[in-house]
Amino acid sequence: MAKWGEGDPRWIVEEREDATNVNNWHWKESNATNWSKDKLNELLLHFELKSPDESLVTKIIEFDKLDGEATANNRKGKLIFFYEWDLLLKWEGKILTDEGEQKIKGKVAVPNLSEENSIDEIEITVTVDDSNDQSEVLKAFMYNYGRDKIREQLNKYITALKSDYAKETKLILPKKDASQTENKIPPINELHTTSNKSVINASSTVAAKKDEQIGVKIDCKTLILEEKFQCKSNELWDCFSKVELLSAFTKSDAKLNFEKNGEFILFGGNIVGRFTEIIPNKRISQTWRYSGWPTGHFSNVQLDFEEKEDHTLLQLKQTLIPSNEYESTNINWQRYYFDSIRATFGFGSFLF
Structure with a gap:
């Protein structure tokens, strides 16, 4: 048995006035649901997409559904994140034709945004309220171009959850012997999810793809x-x-x-x-x-x-x-x- 005062330093708490979680050893959980809703609204609401010649323009106008939850946890100095969201977004767009400007409305569904899937595995579906030749053009634009751009916005949420939120809530506390050093958050690629998939690496592949010109105005x-x-x-x-x-x-x-x-x-x-x-x-x-x-x-x-x-x-x-x-x-x-x-x-x- 260790002598008094010679125990495992990870368990020594009496030297801190607040006596809390020295060396980040104990489990700490923070509810990130409300923060996540604000961040998703910031990233997706009024998000606009345009074709190079601006003959096609679409914009997310509101959330029809924003259901889910998110938590951030610190255990033994490691950050672990859980999040699961079911999103339904309303979008509207316009297309320039020989008859003038046509306005189209539709929806984008993201039924399972969670840490179990890498960013390029997230399912995104696109629908239009009324199907016709003009609406099908915008639907194809949203499907072939818009979905990748929406994935980029969703990845910004995941990145922010794993960095900005962790800093704001001080999930990583100063160690007992590091009071003079800056309280640093681990690099993003060292953060953990329950599925152990690298969301950041997957998103880098998506972001590295060269943008194609979409929406060329043709008959x-x-x-x-x-x-x-x-x-x-x-x-x-x-x-x-x-x-x-x-x-x-x-x-x-x-x-x-x-x-x-x-x-x-x-x-x-x-x-x-x-x-x-x-x-x-x-x-x-x-x-x-x-x-x-x-x-x-x-x-x-x-x-x-x-x-x-x-x-x-x-x-x-x-x-x-x-x-x-x-x-x-x-x-x-x-x-x-x-x-x-x-x-x-x-x-x-x-x-x-």
Whole structure:
């Protein structure tokens, strides 16, 4: 047994007048919920996005939902953070057309902002209140460009929680033998979350991406096609959902993450996009672009599968196709998708 006065210095508290948490050894918890709500309002409310030519402008106008909590803890000199938020943001935007300025409204949902996910894993969905050609342009702008910018704002909140809040609340106290030195907060990359994921490193990757020019003002058309295949709907579905079958009929390496928000790369990178909706054996919706299109311009593709008595009907609707690419896009769907699927898997053609 240690002699009186020779015990573990981490437990010695009598030398401090306040007698509290010497050397930051004991657990200390601070409720960061209200601070977090103020910070999220500061970072997201009235946050504005513009295309390079300013023909597209969107702005977050209010929170429809701001539910969750956040805590910061200090144990043995280490900071540990817990946060979980469910956000629903209302946005409004405008688009310049030949008919003048059109105003659009919609919502952005962030259902699970938490320390369990790195910043690039956070799910963000974009919707519009009324769907039409103009609103779909702004929706694509928010989806392909706005989501990354919103992630950057959310990462600023996470960074501030782990640095500014810790300083403001003095979660790290001066050590008993360091009264003359500055009370320093550990570097951000040394802070801990329950998942041990480096949010800062992930966000650096996002921030390092070169901004693309989005929202080029171009004339667009909508393509609607119907094709019949002599097969079951699940067999045709597999052609679009399984990477080995995609590679077979496109005759090139395909990269496919077949889930909502998952990305795909086809024809050696000539076609890229992201899945926005998947209803098994019924519907696939995706953003879709050809590499030769104006930088940052995406179309929206919807594929509907309907099984009939002796065949499967595939209905395709593609919006926001640049007008000068309309005919080639139509021909290429027929040649490199539909005809190639029939030739590769023997699904046959109908003559009526």
